[in-house]
Amino acid sequence: MSTLRIIVVGGGIVGAACARSLVRRGGQVEIIEAGDGPGLHGATAAGMGHIVVNDAEPAGLQLCLLGRKLWREDAPPMNPDDGFIESGTLWMAEDQHGLDNLSRAADRLATAGVTAHLLEGAALFDAEPALSRDLIGGLQLPQDGVLYAPAAAAALVAESRRLGATIRCRTRVTSVEENRVVFAHGESMVADAIVIASGLDALELCPGSENCIPIHPREGHLAITTRGTCIISHHVVEAGYQKGAQGEEDEAVACAVLPRSTDQLCIGSSRRPRRAGGLDSDLMERIIHRAERFIPGIAGLPIIRKWTGTRAASADGRPLIGLLPGSSSLWVAAGFEGLGITQAPAAAELIAASIFDEEPVIDPTPWDPGRN
């Protein structure tokens, strides 16, 4: 077979991962990025970077597991501070009901072969001394971790370029047709395959997207503390962090705190059905308040910067990964909500398998963009 010419639209974490998976299979890959460079814009520049196996949904669990495995075993060369660090996740329970839920989750994870420990009482505080003594237990996933996504996207692109891929920055794609992408000034480019990984607005570029599961914005607020304040070692998150992920609620606030390798804490977060814009100080205050309930004293740590980001949430909570309905040359990888950093390398493998007609490592049907 002659070399496939492939265009990847978007240099976020998903586009960057796709580029690497495709160039590794011998594709001639060009990334088109609207902004200054890979990983500098969109959700990738704003997201926390928790690499997490989430069992909210069985298919998603598989995608998370594969993503985590690839980040652990096959990450591109990076500065150790930015790369995958095995911090583990601690899901926390405030009451018996919460603990029962975690206990059931532990069973499901065990069935799926995922290492997880239910910690009750003192064992929780041995694992994470800074937690509130009002908590009664937690679920520890020791193999989860954290990663700095803007650097990871850049590293994936750098590795792809070493293998022969190219990237064109400050170039916006305005529309996509079969085998062709069109740029702002009317110029266009042809390719054998096109992967649309432009994040929140991906479907706007796709012809026939009315036959796809729609994608909606889900805004989140985050804050980062000064150095010298990292008092936890796990990514600490309250059970129910994903609530609001599917958008039934107007506003959801839950505690998720990520330990940074720079001795800082990244404090989140919220979910509101809208695009990110200016900062809502009152909402940020509620987030910090929420975190204080689980990690006493955290609200007393000085904050350097607060920002907002937009998750791309599909209507049924599952990402869109695969060939566009009715098309033979257009693939989409978008709608990852709050899990895109974790799942990016897995999604990239599915896209590459589909383009190169390989047997996929996991069943891709749950993510078919044309599902209903």
Place this chain on the structure above:
Amino acid sequence: MNSQEKVSIRVDGTVLEVRSGTQLAAALMGEGIVAFRSSPCGDKRGVLCAMGSCYECRAMVDGHRLVRTCLVTVQDGMEITTERPLEKKLLPTVETTDIVEDETGVVVIGSGPAGLSAACVAAELGQDVLLIDESARPGGRIWAHRGQMPAVVRYWIDKADRAGVRRLQGATVIDGEVGWLEAASVISGARTRVRCQKIIVATGARERFLPFPGWTLPGVVGAGALQSLIKGGLDVKGKRYVIAGTGPLLLAVAAIAVSEGAEVILAEQASLLQRVPLAFSLLASPERMREVWQLWKTLRGVEKISSCWPVKAQGNQRVEKVYLKIGNVTRVEEVDGLAVGYGLIPETRVAQGLGCVLEKDGRVKVDRYQRTSVEGVLCAGEPTGIAGSEAALASGQIAGTVAAAGTPSFQLMQKLRRHRGWGIALERTHSLRPDLIRSVVEDVIVCRCEDVVSSSIRGVRSLRQARIQHRIGMGPCQGRVCMPILALGDTLEHDSVRPPWSTCPSPRTELSSTDGH
């Protein structure tokens, strides 16, 4: 206030007697404490700017992390501790301190010449005015003082008091939009939220720094910083200083250092020839001529070198030697301190935070009535361009008048134009030498908060990339020191500003510290 009176403060457990009314940073330096914090890679750091923009002087004060000691006046019983990383342990629960709610017609941010005059005029025209400033005392950088208030400051403060201007000193504006602003106490982080109709941004300028090997050593401070420290109570009698960099500020700094008994060498990077045109503008203004003559008399015995700048500072834990480049030779001076600043840059963060559009060169864009691109937000003084205190006074009065729905007089507008012209002439005659700018690409620390070295950012294409992927400007100063250095290259866009517009202590108190934690 009697500045001979002593107060006691405790520094890392040791009790020190210092003069009352002293700036905390100056008091500590006076006691020989020049290193205030450790950088991420373990270097000792001390005061750089002494005006609240670099965060190098930060320490824990009375239990609050991240207090800028250069913005604080010593108080009896004050407890100062070096900031140390926290352990992974349970902390005491904290409780949010109450937010003070306030309401006014006009908020003026900054109490230098522009802010004070804007506040006065607006209040005299019947507006309810609140003046917010992060320093301990009004006057801004140029009118900063200790003990006796200079006559001109007294004049404006009295005028402001008579007009009913309310003042909130020691508070930094950290967030807001048209309609409301939030300010945080620089010591406790306690918040004040002010509802208002109009905002006048008069946040002044900060110093421009250029990195060179050794510029991070404690004892290397800004030129304006030395002035601020001396006014803040630092005793320089018998001390030897090199005062270097560029611009007319150097003369003023040298003059105050000399009159306080320091031995000074003055090094200006611009050539004499470059500065000749200034002489002509000077001749045109008798008041200025008089000022310069006074300066010159004070500096009679001081060695002044042109086309000269520091290329290296050396010392054990603090600066001891300065290497000066003069033409092709390098001269070494033993010093007690080096003060170096390369002119001023507009302080625009608050304006940017409010959404005001900037000019390409980084000034806040205003029309001739000092109105910014955002309805209801005006801007006066140095954020709109460096032009000195006379221009600041004039633009402040214009902004104050316009905020009170008045029409500024023709004379005022003309005065502003004349003084602006002077500012432009100054800037042109002190433009930075290309070889000086080139030297920045050497292997030096550019971002002092995060210890980012210049060589690691070669090939970086935007400030955004420098920030997000190389951690430039990710520390508490949020790029105030390093971004202007990067912007010397050909990057065009401005760095993004997000709340908090200044990093401040958290507005919380520990709950129940009496229950035996």
